[in-house]
Amino acid sequence: MALAPTLKTWLLVLPAVAVLGVAGYRASGHVGSVSSPVAASGLPTAQVAGNEDGTTMPVMPEALARRLAAFERGGALPSGLPLDIRADIEGATDLFAYAQRLRAQADGGNHEARWMLSRVYDYCAQYAVDPGGYRLDNNVLAGLGLSAAPAMVDARERVAQRCGGFVPGDKLGAALVLAERRKAAAQGNLAAEAALFAEGEPLHDSADYRRGLVERVRLSRDPEAFMALAPGMGVRAAGDSALDGLVAGEQLSEMAWRLAACELGLPCGADSVLVNSFCANGGICSQDETQDFRDFVYDAAVSRQGAGKMNEWIKRLIGRGSRP
Structure with a gap:
């Protein structure tokens, strides 16, 4: 039935009620002179928002979720200003x-x-x-x-x-990510353009465009563009004659582009977004929490014989090799 919640949803009902009650109680202590109404059970009820005419309306669930999320993160250090777009x-x-x-x-x-x-x-x-x-x-x-x-x-x-x-x-998800990248690419962002190519949604689909894009990324030496292009340069590129002679078409060629991005300055340490994403979203985790992305690749994905080939590929991409 369309209206029947999944098992996961049912399992969350009672814990969610308890969390909302406790969080509401704790949050109410930070509200100056505003008293929190208390239900017969002794637990505070949710705060309500007021209309201009003095009537009240329930707080919308997502607004409440944002308030609870902010409260939950209260112990975290605030993000710095001014905005450093990449860092x-x-x-x-x-x-x-x-x-x-x-x-x-x-x-x-x-x-x-x-x-x-x-x-x-x-x-x-x-x-x-x-x-x-x-x-x-x-x-x-x-x-x-x-x-x-x-x-x-x-x-x-x-x-x-x-x-x-x-x-x-x-509504975070593939559709929104692609929409934002299309807008950025149309405005001239090379990393976004490379990401669209890697995701099978290139701005253009001619052989000249594909080869030209790869060359533009290589010459840019932009680590964001290198990393964005990488997924499209592995086995997905196999058989594409437009990419003949380039670092493309093999399983490890994707990793060569990724490691080149690290060499060009993309954060690739053990606590980087790159390593965190591979583990959290892909289940690809190092058992050594201090291991950076480069060491993990050479340790887990590249054979001793393949290390030499990988180093040569990286030299072709950026003019210098990576430490094995």
Whole structure:
């Protein structure tokens, strides 16, 4: 039945009621002279918003969710200002606030801000679709007793903490990410254009365009563009004659572009968004929490014989090799 909630939803009903009650009680202590109404059970009821005529209306669920998310993140350090368009995706503790600042600049015509906004949406989408279910899944993962589970749970908890301001009504997902990237690419953002190509949605579909785009990315030495292009340069590129002679078409050629992005300055440390995303969203986690992306690739994905080939590919891309 369309109106019947899933099992996951039913399991969340009672815990959600309890959390809302406790959070409402704790939050009420921060509301100056406004007294919180108390129900017969002794638990405070939800605050209500007032209309101009003095009547009241219930707080909308998503507005309440944002308030609770902000309260939950109260112990986190605030994101710094002024906005550092690229760096803040790594350092910001509140990606919802960061996205709001990016949105303001993107709406003013800043295509770099729009590209980074698409990255935030991509990073937070799995959480935002169903925050309660996301946390429930974490509990299930933690209870499985698998050796790889703790690392993935930790990575997912970090995503939940940083993305806590988003709610399902924000409609984060592939459609929104693609829409923002199309806008950024149309405004001239190379990383967004590369991402569209990698996702099978290129601005143009001619052989000359595909080869020209790859060459433009390589010559740009922009680490964001390198990383965005990478997924389209692996096995997806196999058989594309437009890319003959380029670093493309093999499983490890994608990793060569990714490692080249790291060499060009993209944050690839153990606590980077890149490593966190691979683990939280893809389940690809290092058992060594101090291992950066480059070491993880050479340790887990590249054979001893393949390391030499990888280094040669990276030299072709950026003029110098990567440390094996």
